[in-house]
Amino acid sequence: MNVLVINCGSSSLKYQVIDSDSEVVLAKGLCERIGIDGRLVYQPKGGEKEITEASMPTHTEAVRMVLDALVNPTTGVLKSLEEIDAVGHRLVHGGEKFAASTLINEKVIAAVEECSDLAPLHNPANLIGVRACQEVLKDVPMVGVFDTAFHQTMPKKAYLYGVPYEYYEKYKVRKYGFHGTSHSYVSKRAAEMLNKPYDSLKTIVCHLGNGASICAVENGKSVDTSMGLSPLEGLIMGTRSGDIDPSAVEFMAKKENLSLEEILNVLNKESGVYGISGLSSDFRDLESASKEGDERAKTAREVFCYRTAKYIGSYAAAMNGVDVICFTAGVGENDGRIREGICSYLGYLGITLDENENQKRGEEAVLSVPDSKVTVLLVPTNEELAICRETVALIK
Ligand code: ADP
Secondary structure, eight states, X not given: OEEEEEEEOSSOEEEEEEXXXXXXXXXXXXXXXXXXXXXEEEEETTSOOEEEEOOOSSHHHHHHHXXXXXXXXXXXXXXXXXXXXXXXXXXXXXXXXOSSOEEOOHHHHXXXXXXXXXXXXXXXXXXXXXXHHXXXXXXXXXXXXXXXXXXXXXXXXXXXXXXXXXXHHHHOOSOOOSOHHHHHHHXXXXXXXXXXXXXXXXXXXXXXXXXXXXXXXXXXXXEEESOOSSTTSSSOOSSOOOSOOHHHHHHHHHHHXXXXXXXXXXXXXXXXXXXXXXXXXXXXXXXXXXXXXOHHHXXXXXXXXXXXXXXXXXXXXXXXXXXXXXXXXXXXXXXHHHHHXXXXXXXXXXXXXXXXXXXXXXXXXEOBXXXXXXXXXXXXXXXXXXXXXXXXXHXX
């Protein structure tokens, strides 16, 4: 079965075509600057990356261009569009309505629309991708895979905020959590790597990318996670503040004479390690600046490690123990010094990193020494493959 995996944002659309039997990626790429001018990046398996500048007034043209590239007689990977058996869409916010992936139909689209006030930047953009694919691919079955679904197993004690209960009842104000597809994929993979039953492990997954979140997975279920109603809560991230005293928001807005919307923009886009360092959201830049003696870059990395370690400690408490800690996503997969910095706080849990193994990047590895009480793993995430698997499971 060939599955087209789509991750659609407001002006971009990332895609992969995966042969679900072999799980080989036949082609991948993205459309950027949709509605502005338009740029298609296309890379067939084993081939060169092609970049085409072309007008893409809407996502429909973007989808058409992707499909044209896929069936191009010279560089295409499919003979015809009939070879696309299903489409898997990444959908960000399923609220309390979706605890699992689902076949997309009009009722589902309406329900996702209803969740849009919880994710005003993401859900409408995701649905534009769904509509564009429907327009072009007509009757090909489509599946929605939600970032929030995996966390719907969280118990009430974990997802309720300490605010008037009516706000939960009336507006569904609560913790939802994100990166669920990644947390689910990585925690399952960890169990496979260790040859242990998934439903017997206490695992903490650290998804550390530009956006970053942690998840406590107990016996195969998410029981707590660091992101909240929105992806702003939790860890310090590339440009997001993570946890902050709500009163500081009003204080800063007043001092800087900013509206609520403007101060939230600062917390989303100008904060995190970027805000602290005043330099970059990219951990590579921060490391090289630290080496050259930039104190703020060094502090930003320290704050990141400290906050992450505190969350790991709290999730070990939440599960009354931890067997496995997994590192994944851009920073988690590549930055051994950050992993070392985080684990330096975790000796009390009985964690000892293997310094040599911890140099590894981008490949599955056991990073702790054999007699470490808690096993530390590097597990590269693969959200597209996870979406492909979910799609096939529902179509079949
Ligand atoms: P997202 O999907 O949230 O945009 P990614 O998981 O792709 O993010 O992670 C992107 C981040 O990973 C970059 O901003 C950078 O900080 C970090 N990163 C990528 N490669 C490396 C590397 N070799 N060393 C350290 N950090 C890296």
